[in-house]
Amino acid sequence: MQTHLRGRDLITLQEWSKGEIETLLDVAFQLKRERAMGVPHPILRDKVLAMLFFYSSTRTRASFEAGMAQLGGHAQFIESKTTQIAHGDTAKEIGEILGRYNDGIAIRQVDWRGGNAYMREVAEASRVPVLNMQCDIYHPHQALADLMTIIEKRGDPRGATVTVSWAYAASYQKPISVPQSLVLLLPRFGLNVRLVHPPEFKLMPEIMEQARDNARQAGVTLEVIEEFDEGLRDTDVVYAKSWGALLTTEDESEGMRIIDRYKHWITDERRMELADRDAIYMHPLPADRNVEVTDAVIDGPQSVVYDQAENRLHGQKAVMALTMS
Ligand code: CP
Numbered sequence: 001m002q003t004h005l006r007g008r009d010l011i012t013l014q015e016w017s018k019g020e021i022e023t024l025l026d027v028a029f030q031l032k033r034e035r036a037m038g039v040p041h042p043i044l045r046d047k048v049l050a051m052l053f054f055y056s057s058t059r060t061r062a063s064f065e066a067g068m069a070q071l072g073g074h075a076q077f078i079e080s081k082t083t084q085i086a087h088g089d090t091a092k093e094i095g096e097i098l099g100r101y102n103d104g105i106a107i108r109q110v111d112w113r114g115g116n117a118y119m120r121e122v123a124e125a126s127r128v129p130v131l132n133m134q135c136d137i138y139h140p141h142q143a144l145a146d147l148m149t150i151i152e153k154r155g156d157p158r159g160a161t162v163t164v165s166w167a168y169a170a171s172y173q174k175p176i177s178v179p180q181s182l183v184l185l186l187p188r189f190g191l192n193v194r195l196v197h198p199p200e201f202k203l204m205p206e207i208m209e210q211a212r213d214n215a216r217q218a219g220v221t222l223e224v225i226e227e228f229d230e231g232l233r234d235t236d237v238v239y240a241k242s243w244g245a246l247l248t249t250e251d252e253s254e255g256m257r258i259i260d261r262y263k264h265w266i267t268d269e270r271r272m273e274l275a276d277r278d279a280i281y282m283h284p285l286p287a288d289r290n291v292e293v294t295d296a297v298i299d300g301p302q303s304v305v306y307d308q309a310e311n312r313l314h315g316q317k318a319v320m321a322l323t324m325s
Pocket of ligand 1: 056057058059060061134142284285286
């Protein structure tokens with residue numbers, strides 16, 4: 001167990017060792033047990049987290065805010081419409097100033113080819129940890145909750161197969177941060193990963209290279225498959241969500257035209273039957289119901305989406321307790 005994590009930024013779990021992530025998981029499960037038993041844990045009494053949102057959120061905002069309150073501290077909600085964070089305040093100023101008011105700075109900034117760079121600039125100027133609530137490249141707190149959920153449902157995750165698949169959604173070109181964080185993290189914990197998507201929905205080449213290295217070092221497989229049904233056969237975990245064709249086109253209309261070619265990529269009961277009979281269904285939410293996934297699957301017995309959403313709270317509390325205490 002590696003316990004000296006005070007002051008650490010969490011921008012991507014790729015920058016944390018496996019031992020450090022194991023510490024996060026241990027603490028997250030402990031805090032989850034304590035909350036179930038009504039044991040208070042005011043580890044961050046008098047501490048304040050600034051939460052900067054350049055984009056909307058339900059789960060991330062609610063779970064960070066609830067988590068800070070449960071740890072005895074406070075979270076400030078700072079969003080771009082009613083403040084000057086999106087026009088006027090520079091990243092350096094935000095890091096300097098909010099770092100002096102607060103004990104941590106959490107940021108959601110998913111601008112394509114801008115969000116992660118912004119976060120790094122804030123972190124450079126800040127004297128307190130910067131926590132990534134989703135950028136254009138990574139969504140580390142989602143991936144941490146997902147790994148927790150797989151461990152809860154399966155026990156030892158080693159040797160299991162996870163299908164991380166693209167699925168159709170009509171709304172907009174969603175970020176690629178969730179699949180990228182999953183293909184990086186899961187192989188490190190002994191999971192074989194199948195990344196499944198139509199050819200236009202590739203992930204960033206440098207992320208794929210790191211993910212392949214992680215898989216090689218862990219002795220597991222990372223396959224890329226372009227056919228949905230094939231990617232689901234006998235898998236243990238079905239994790240299917242939409243993302244944008246951002247590596248193919250940065251034009252929103254062109255991206256939507258490409259997405260519309262794959263309307264049949266929906267997770268339905270027939271597809272779930274291709275997976276192992278004990279397979280679980282995962283989605284970070286929000287899902288486009290009956291477009292991306294049918295009600296029968298997301299509300300069905302194999303779905304673990306609510307446990308997955310709950311684990312955002314426990315995982316993030318572990319991160320905050322260890323980095324901000
Ligand atoms: N999964 C997730 O990040 O949800 P929100 O966008 O609602 O925060």
